Amino acid sequence: MPTVLITGASRGIGRELARMLVSQGWQVLAGVRDPMAAPPGTRGERLDMADCGSINALAQRLRASEQRLDALVNNAGIYDGPARRIWDVNVLGPLLLTRALEALLAPGSRVVMVTSGLGRLSSQPQELVKRLSAPNLSLEDIESLAHEAPGGYGASKAALTAMARIFANRMKDRGILVNAISPGWVRTDMGGAGAPRSVQQGAASLLWGVQLPSDGPSGGVFEDGKPIE
Secondary structure: EEEEEEEEOOHHHHHHHHHHHHHHEEEEEEEEEOOOOOOOOOOOEEEEOOOHHHHHHHHHHHHOOOOEEEEEEEOOOOOOHHHHHHHHHEEEEEEHHHHHHHHHHHEEEEEEEEEEEOOOOHHHOOOHHHHOOOOOOHHHHHHHHHHOOOOOOOHHHHHHHHHHHHHHHHHHHHOOEEHHHHHHHOOOOOOOOOOOOHHHHHHHHHHHHHHHOOOOOOOOOOOOOEEOO
């Protein structure tokens, strides 16, 4: 059975995506701060995306058990709070986790970076646009940006999207497809009760990225299977 790790799987879109994949026969590793909060049918894995020690501990556990991953969904994210914490959770955490688990990703696997329409590059300050558009942009550059935290939620998601392109190029020789995918504005604790989309719709957008065929796109930005940038 294929295996996926979903971060932020205890509630909202991550929890619904976990439910969908369990129903399709996937083994779902739920990356959550409290394993007791993992969705039914999943295996709770303690993970705090703001804590590099927690990320390293998870990676060590999975390596020790020779766990193979067929998909990784970097779903955990926060909207409010100090800019540095937003970037730690939304950018630095996914970077460290993806890099730590890279060797465990099976050839032909899928990586989904959960972005947002608020992260469109065209909506960001010109200086950030310039830095994220640099042709030689590296993971080290993204890591430096995360420590600077130049902006809030939207800026962090723009950086996450740029990071998806870097990982896509880095992993293409192994047939691994990496995309930034937006669930849209969804009725969750983050999105609020007035959001136009259901949790099921948001999760379905991410599911598309997990289930891409081998000739699917990589390094793009999508919502509901359609490019958004």
